[in-house]
Amino acid sequence: MIRINDLSKEYKTKNGLVMGVDRVNLTISEGEVFGIVGYSGAGKSSLLRCINLLERPTSGQIEVNGLDLTKLKGEELRKARLKIGMIFQHFHLISQKTVAENIAFALRAASTPREKMTSRVVELLEMVGLTDKKDVFPAQLSGGQKQRVGIARALANNPSLLLCDEATSALDPNTTLSILRLLKKINRELNITIVLITHEMNVVKEICDRMAVMQDGRVVEEGSVYEIFSNPKAELTKEFISSVLSFEVPQTILDKVTGSIVKVMFKGDVAGEGVISDMVQHFEVRGNFLHGSIEYIQEVPLGLFLMEIQGHPDNIKRAITYMEGRGAQVEVIQNGH
Amino acid sequence: MGIDIQHVIELRPDILKAFGETMYMIGISLTVAIVIGLPLGIVLFITDRGLFLENRIIKGILGFIVNMVRSIPFIILLVALIPLTKLLVDSTIGPAAASVSLSVAATPFFARIVETSLREIDKGVIEAAVAVGATPWMIIKDVLLPESKSSIVQGVTMTIISLVAYSAMAGVVGGGGIGDLAIRFGYYRYDNTIMVVTVVILIVLVQIIQQLGDWTSKALDKR
Numbered sequence: 001m002i003r004i005n006d007l008s009k010e011y012k013t014k015n016g017l018v019m020g021v022d023r024v025n026l027t028i029s030e031g032e033v034f035g036i037v038g039y040s041g042a043g044k045s046s047l048l049r050c051i052n053l054l055e056r057p058t059s060g061q062i063e064v065n066g067l068d069l070t071k072l073k074g075e076e077l078r079k080a081r082l083k084i085g086m087i088f089q090h091f092h093l094i095s096q097k098t099v100a101e102n103i104a105f106a107l108r109a110a111s112t113p114r115e116k117m118t119s120r121v122v123e124l125l126e127m128v129g130l131t132d133k134k135d136v137f138p139a140q141l142s143g144g145q146k147q148r149v150g151i152a153r154a155l156a157n158n159p160s161l162l163l164c165d166e167a168t169s170a171l172d173p174n175t176t177l178s179i180l181r182l183l184k185k186i187n188r189e190l191n192i193t194i195v196l197i198t199h200e201m202n203v204v205k206e207i208c209d210r211m212a213v214m215q216d217g218r219v220v221e222e223g224s225v226y227e228i229f230s231n232p233k234a235e236l237t238k239e240f241i242s243s244v245l246s247f248e249v250p251q252t253i254l255d256k257v258t259g260s261i262v263k264v265m266f267k268g269d270v271a272g273e274g275v276i277s278d279m280v281q282h283f284e285v286r287g288n289f290l291h292g293s294i295e296y297i298q299e300v301p302l303g304l305f306l307m308e309i310q311g312h313p314d315n316i317k318r319a320i321t322y323m324e325g326r327g328a329q330v331e332v333i334q335n336g337h
Numbered sequence: 338m339g340i341d342i343q344h345v346i347e348l349r350p351d352i353l354k355a356f357g358e359t360m361y362m363i364g365i366s367l368t369v370a371i372v373i374g375l376p377l378g379i380v381l382f383i384t385d386r387g388l389f390l391e392n393r394i395i396k397g398i399l400g401f402i403v404n405m406v407r408s409i410p411f412i413i414l415l416v417a418l419i420p421l422t423k424l425l426v427d428s429t430i431g432p433a434a435a436s437v438s439l440s441v442a443a444t445p446f447f448a449r450i451v452e453t454s455l456r457e458i459d460k461g462v463i464e465a466a467v468a469v470g471a472t473p474w475m476i477i478k479d480v481l482l483p484e485s486k487s488s489i490v491q492g493v494t495m496t497i498i499s500l501v502a503y504s505a506m507a508g509v510v511g512g513g514g515i516g517d518l519a520i521r522f523g524y525y526r527y528d529n530t531i532m533v534v535t536v537v538i539l540i541v542l543v544q545i546i547q548q549l550g551d552w553t554s555k556a557l558d559k560r
């Protein structure tokens with residue numbers, strides 16, 4: 001478990017103090033994939049780098065598995081870092097060493113006996129699917145392959161925690177997906193807690209259990225990914241959500257609409273379309289879909305529909321109440337005319 | 338006034354001896370520069386702000402000494418170091434004596450070159466090594482040196498070439514060497530033949546060193 005307690009990080013710059021991280025409190029449970037999102041400069045990297053003390057916090061505590069890292073220095077801190085893996089946006093591999101040597105470097109940091117080294121390197125390469133690249137130099141690898149080496153290096157000493165700083169931001173969508181799947185697999189099979197930062201909501205949607213949204217060094221919203229996606233509270237969070245669940249309907253279409261426009265959301269197992277067709281049958285109204293999608297967040301469906309309902313205003317009202325009764329969240333965007 | 342081949346043949350032993358002296362001086366001072374300058378350059382780098390052995394006091398003191406030695410003109414260094422030279426090689430003239438001053442001049446020069454080479458390394462790679470829990474020694478041996486070796490080899494090349502130039506001034510303390518020959522014969526005695534021959538030798542020498550340096554540097558780089 002990771003407990004971040006009242007953590008602040010100030011940077012002294014020419015233009016005065018900059019609050020990189022501003023009194024952040026977070027608790028991340030064991031085995032969880034925790035995502036931190038925010039725009040550039042929000043303080044995501046600063047916060048993440050405070051977790052393994054690459055950046056020494058100005059104040060506050062970082063507790064990893066009951067150990068307050070901010071109290072450690074030198075050799076003790078180095079030992080603690082062996083159990084915290086980290087991967088980076090630009091991989092940061094040693095360019096003059098082969099893939100195997102890069103991984104062995106991490107193993108040597110933990111004084112792994114020589115005879116165990118080779119087999120462990122092979123094991124790690126198998127895990128990340130790069131067995132055939134053992135003796136190749138990083139320059140000969142693709143971005144995705146480099147990140148796999150980064151992951152193997154980070155996992156070398158069986159860490160309990162993996163920190164990912166924009167680990168997929170330099171990769172194309174397909175490669176991103178394959179790296180995210182690998183991270184998910186690592187999380188499930190090795191029970192490694194993952195903290196990742198990103199500015200892409202799709203990454204969060206894909207693999208995170210819980211998330212926090214950061215702005216100006218502060219956490220403005222925190223919760224389960226599903227809850228935040230279905231019910232974002234902070235303005236910034238809504239903005240981020242709309243980047244993946246957007247409901248842009250052309251104005252010309254909206255102008256033609258004569259009925260009421262409602263946004264209907266179905267969470268979890270409520271079968272959205274069934275409810276809507278039942279409503280149409282029961283209440284003498286007509287429904288037209290303007291937009292709709294079902295997103296799967298952590299394999300739980302989240303249905304979102306934008307629809308026009310035509311009919312007598314009373315019927316529309318009753319229809320809405322009916323849908324709400326069956327578990328939908330309905331928001332009237334525009335009343336009919 | 339052309340090149341007098343006969344004259345060149347006549348002075349061949351002097352030229353060869355001078356060449357040998359130049360090599361001797363460069364060899365010794367380069368060795369000292371690497372043995373002391375390399376660790377010094379590494380310390381200058383790793384004690385810098387934000388690095389894994391950040392230490393303002395050490396960085397400040399070493400930086401000051403390095404700058405001080407580097408700011409003294411070589412001719413003055415040659416004279417100023419006479420007492421030290423006497424102590425070390427029990428003589429104040431000859432190539433061995435000149436090597437003392439050359440070493441003193443070359444060491445901080447090379448140290449700064451090493452520091453600069455290390456600065457070119459992507460900070461992220463060093464950080465990744467820190468994050469993985471590597472010891473400072475591991476980071477030096479397996480990250481800093483491998484990542485900068487190709488650039489450091491170029492620094493060695495630069496140091497050798499500077500030493501070729503500096504060693505010409507070693508004549509002031511009777512150091513000998515090719516440059517000294519050029520000055521003694523060409524400059525003081527208006528012996529154009531020797532002047533041209535020695536200059537050609539120096540040009541060829543520098544070209545070869547540069548080529549070898551470039552080639553080695555490239556061969557070492559795995560990027």
Ligand SMILES: Nc1ncnc2c1ncn2[C@@H]1O[C@H](COP(=O)(O)OP(=O)(O)OP(=O)(O)O)[C@@H](O)[C@H]1O
Nearest residue numbers: 011013018019020039040041042043044045046047
């Ligand atoms: N080493 C530093 N020195 C001075 N200011 C810094 C330093 N590192 C970060 N900052 C400042 O702290 C704030 C947060 O930066 P941080 O890098 O944590 O943002 P981020 O959310 O990771 O952004 P990005 O998405 O661009 O990586 C920014 O205002 C930044 O300018």
Ligand SMILES: [Mg+2]
Nearest residue numbers: 044045046166
């Ligand atoms: Mg960042």
